[in-house]
Amino acid sequence: MKWLELVLVAGATLVSAVTVVVLYALGVRLTAIAGDFRSSQPGWIRPLSYVCFGLCGLAVLFGLYLIIPYFSK
């Protein structure tokens, strides 16, 4: 029985999905703060949100890089 593979798939799924969702959600949150009417917050909030979105994109691309056999040869 391939229990190890099963655990591996479940774990990989959880880790990758949570990474992407957390980064993107942080980005959304920071964008929301940056867009608030009372702009009493420091100016680095909006750039930071872009950093979050960027990291999220990178995480996805890294995942694809791992999977596509063309790159791993």
Place this chain on the structure above:
Amino acid sequence: MVALVIALALFFDFTNGFHDTANAMATPIATGAIKPKTAVALAAVLNLVGAFLSTEVAKTVSGGIIREGSDGVQITPDIIFAGLMGAILWNMITWLKGLPSSSSHALFGGLIGAAIAGIGLHSVNFASVLQKVLLPAVFAPVIAAAVAYVCTRLAYALTARHDPETGSKLTQKRGGFRTGQIFTSSLVALAHGTNDAQKTMGIITLVLISAGSQAPGSGPQLWVIAACALAIAIGTYSGGWRIIRTMGSGLTDVKPAQGFAAETSTAAAILASSHLGFALSTTHVASGSVIGSGMGRRGTTVRWGTAGKIVVGWLFTLPAAGIVGALTAMLVHTGTVGFVIAAVAGTAAVVYMFVASRKSHVGHHNAVEVEEAGQAIRFAKKKAAAVSRNNNSKGGR
């Protein structure tokens, strides 16, 4: 015979495509992230790309389930023909009912049924069936639902905003998730291409090998890859609006943040599983994700009635496709006449179901089926968009 089986395999690929458009595109269409027509076009292109990306799955498809090779039995094009017949018919029936059922299960069921009827019980490796088909079918929705649940919770927790002084709720401003959905659903479509187009490639390669026109143990040829990619892309573009309706609004009402979480989980699960060699069904994963994300958001109800109907459909997929496959195999076994009868009956059934699908729509409006379904979804979307706009203008500032 070989040419006919290849044509049938490509047709199966086509039904697979329009059956599974819903997996990738139901949630973004439901939340209004992408227009329905754009969504299916995008899914089609990404399926095409995905099919070329990796052929890992194609190499392992059906390997081990039916004992082949020197110590086992010789699998013939007849058996594959019968198996495909079962798979296609079951795909058409579930599409008519709007049930998201697994195309891979239909394929395996058809092949197993055909092998039992055509060769005998000993031809099927039941331990392998249990391990490769039945157990993943149980775990895929569970894993996907659990991950989607966690992701939905996280997405909502991270973006929940309260006024620090009064503690009252601020505008949540989760619109960003709608944009994100475009990317995550694209990822699901891509994953579908890498996963499901492979199955047909595997089948065609199997036929070519069994007919002696390709060396055993070699991978799919380029024209096979191209034909399969094209067939699944065209199928996806034709859009299974009936199943999109079930997945997009039948299970639970999907909000952008939920859709984002569900799609991320689906894509992660499919890509991880097909890469790590524990193949999961795209449909099982996607349905599980939608249900999981429904449970993850407070105030959302999951329509367990619909979910139950889908699960019953899953239970029937393997045996039903198997029975059709077995009947076809028996007919083909009797000789050329039986083969012709099987082919004609199969074609007639497909045509009948297609006509039936048209009829049920002409009853409501006299519009073309795709147009009408597309508009039904678009109306809902506009309403949803208007509501959220109202909320924004009320709560904002």
